[in-house]
Amino acid sequence: MRRTLAVAVLTAALAAPASAQIAWDGPALISPVTPAGVSVFILDAAGADLGGLATFRHDAGPVGLGYRLSLAEQGGPDGDIAVSVGVDVSGFLSRGVEGSEIDVVWWAGGGIGLGDETLVTIPVGLVLGWSGSGGDVILSPYGGGHVNLEISTLDTNNVDLVGVIDLGLDLVLPSGWMVRFGVTVGDRDSLALGVKLPS
Numbered sequence: 001m002r003r004t005l006a007v008a009v010l011t012a013a014l015a016a017p018a019s020a021q022i023a024w025d026g027p028a029l030i031s032p033v034t035p036a037g038v039s040v041f042i043l044d045a046a047g048a049d050l051g052g053l054a055t056f057r058h059d060a061g062p063v064g065l066g067y068r069l070s071l072a073e074q075g076g077p078d079g080d081i082a083v084s085v086g087v088d089v090s091g092f093l094s095r096g097v098e099g100s101e102i103d104v105v106w107w108a109g110g111g112i113g114l115g116d117e118t119l120v121t122i123p124v125g126l127v128l129g130w131s132g133s134g135g136d137v138i139l140s141p142y143g144g145g146h147v148n149l150e151i152s153t154l155d156t157n158n159v160d161l162v163g164v165i166d167l168g169l170d171l172v173l174p175s176g177w178m179v180r181f182g183v184t185v186g187d188r189d190s191l192a193l194g195v196k197l198p199s
Contacts, residue, residue: 021119022048022072023148024086024111026190027182028166029055031142032092032103032129035170036060039180041194046187047115048072048082053192062090062105062127074115086111086121093126101130107146120151127166136174143167162187 022045029039036057043053051072058064066088074082088109095103105127113119125146132139148162164186171179178196183189 021074021113021115021117021152021154022046022051022070022082022084023113023119023121023150023188023190024068024070024084025088025109025121025123025146025148026164026184026188027168027192028107028123028125028127028144028146028184029168029180029182029192030062030066030088030090030105030107030125030166031127031140031168031170032062032105033131033140033170034060034062034066034090035178035180035196037196037199039178039194039196041180041192043070043072044191045070045072046189048074051082053194062092062107065089066109068111080115082113082115084111084113084119088123097128101132102128103130104128105144117152117154119154122149123147125166138172140170140172141168142170164188 036059039055041053043051053070055068057066068086070084072082074080086109088107090107093104093106108124110122123146127142127144129142145165150160150162152158164184166184168182181193183191
């Protein structure tokens with residue numbers, strides 16, 4: 001059974017086409033406690049090897065504009081660099097749903113990924129999140145999803161609508177540092193782990 005499952009996973013991975021560009025919106029990294037300022041991440045993006053991601057927001061929480069830039073080496077023998085840039089806007093849809101501590105956030109944006117191919121993505125999404133404390137650590141898990149309008153030069157079917165799931169966790173440590181983690185699951189799996197830089 002395990003061998004059959006491993007073969008199936010490996011076959012699916014090998015059959016998946018290399019996208020040759022990185023989508024700017026994966027992972028989303030937007031939650032009810034998104035911090036202001038600069039955050040930096042190690043990025044594992046679909047269609048590329050390990051890279052880096054930087055985000056910036058003027059205001060804390062899902063308010064106003066956010067900006068991001070990511071760089072990663074493309075998969076393949078040439079080793080060229082893929083780059084993506086994007087802008088998002090977000091806000092609270094609901095605070096304290098049904099008297100709970102769960103907040104609902106909406107977000108949208110637009111951006112472009114450039115590599116061997118070009119990918120323009122326009123996402124719209126919802127996120128649910130809450131915050132709690134465990135000792136001196138503040139935990140803020142969140143989850144949701146977004147739908148992307150994608151315009152790509154990768155193949156002849158270059159306009160597509162893609163849905164993905166967004167999950168993440170922000171941890172505020174006793175030292176004041178915030179550790180941030182996010183993952184997007186779907187057509188363009190991606191993962192980011194990083195920190196919010198001190199102001």
